[in-house]
Amino acid sequence: MPETNGYTTVEFELPPVELALIRPVSCTPFVPQDAATRAERCELILRIQAEGLAKRMEHTHAKCGVLGISGGLDSCLALLVAVRACKVLCRDAKDIVALTMPCFGTTKRTRSNAEILCEALGVTFGEINITETVKSHFADIGQPADKYDVTFENCQARVRTLELMDYANKNGGFVIGTGDLSELALGWATYNGDHMSMYGVNTGVPKTLVRHIVQYVADTCGNDTLRDVLVDILDTPVSPELLPTAADGTIAQQTEKLVGPYELHDFYLYYVLRFGFSPTKIYHLARTAFDGRYEPGGPAGVAEKFLPPLLCPAVQAQLSARRPEGRLGHAVPPRRLAHAQRRLQYAVGWQN
Numbered sequence: 001m002p003e004t005n006g007y008t009t010v011e012f013e014l015p016p017v018e019l020a021l022i023r024p025v026s027c028t029p030f031v032p033q034d035a036a037t038r039a040e041r042c043e044l045i046l047r048i049q050a051e052g053l054a055k056r057m058e059h060t061h062a063k064c065g066v067l068g069i070s071g072g073l074d075s076c077l078a079l080l081v082a083v084r085a086c087k088v089l090c091r092d093a094k095d096i097v098a099l100t101m102p103c104f105g106t107t108k109r110t111r112s113n114a115e116i117l118c119e120a121l122g123v124t125f126g127e128i129n130i131t132e133t134v135k136s137h138f139a140d141i142g143q144p145a146d147k148y149d150v151t152f153e154n155c156q157a158r159v160r161t162l163e164l165m166d167y168a169n170k171n172g173g174f175v176i177g178t179g180d181l182s183e184l185a186l187g188w189a190t191y192n193g194d195h196m197s198m199y200g201v202n203t204g205v206p207k208t209l210v211r212h213i214v215q216y217v218a219d220t221c222g223n224d225t226l227r228d229v230l231v232d233i234l235d236t237p238v239s240p241e242l243l244p245t246a247a248d249g250t251i252a253q254q255t256e257k258l259v260g261p262y263e264l265h266d267f268y269l270y271y272v273l274r275f276g277f278s279p280t281k282i283y284h285l286a287r288t289a290f291d292g293r294y295e296p297g298g299p300a301g302v303a304e305k306f307l308p309p310l311l312c313p314a315v316q317a318q319l320s321a322r323r324p325e326g327r328l329g330h331a332v333p334p335r336r337l338a339h340a341q342r343r344l345q346y347a348v349g350w351q352n
Helices: 035-060 073-088 108-121 131-141 150-170 181-186 207-220 224-235 255-259 262-273 279-289 298-321 334-348
Strands: 065-068 096-100 124-127 174-177
Touching: 035 073, 035 174, 035 207, 065 073, 065 150, 073 096, 073 108, 073 174, 073 207, 073 224, 096 108, 096 150, 108 124, 108 224, 131 150, 150 174, 181 207, 181 262, 207 224, 207 262, 255 262, 262 279
Parallel strands: 065 096, 065 174, 096 124
Antiparallel strands: none
């Protein structure tokens, strides 16, 4: 206890008062608001990604880089980075092999965009239809083909990874991962499936920034065909395409309808990773930044629904990272995890 001799103690009560923030809070903190700064940031990130991949390819003496191309946003950025890496190494873009692996949920739009993108970039393009392989696997494990559960989805993701890994193995290359930071933070990936690769180029890039980087390439590439396909990819709903298509052949499974808006997840993620703010403070900032949006329910309702799913694994990861090396036991000590969960419950119940 501190020494109190010579001090006068004055007791008083001060009820808590919520003060509204008067400074602006950006909805997209990962993305610079100034156009020039944003373009500079996008170019820098592309260079970092490409240089890292080039170094890895050189160090492993890889004959080729293999990635799954879906016609979606993440695999699009990974392919753009891979082509840049080839330029860094003064290698032909044909050393990048992009494989599309259509199955139950693949649409004509994404399949077409995948091929157009590969042709515009000059990479090696191939198709492996995994439908029959997945059906065979369903039969092996007794999975009904008309039961659209998590097993139905994960089987497809794992078969795709199997095809990529074995193709790379056969041709002396390695698999380039496409998953981004937002998906990894949410756990929106199939274990032993698309979360695995030899080098993930997008793992440090949040989804909101992925979109702006692809837009930056579209604006600066100087190729009409490439620009048009990139713009259409940007307009395509984010989806893993693991459930059958809708009756009209369009995407039936949309990620943000399942896990929530990525701009909210990235907002939470930014303040956890960059500043280590408490859930209560992040929740308060989110209410200010997204005021008047996501009706009905407003930002408070959306934050209450989607803040805990993101922060729980983030908090656990932070606690686990602080565990001294060489010690066994729980990755997250139960008492510390319980404390983190109480903080989350307090955050989402804050002034409800």
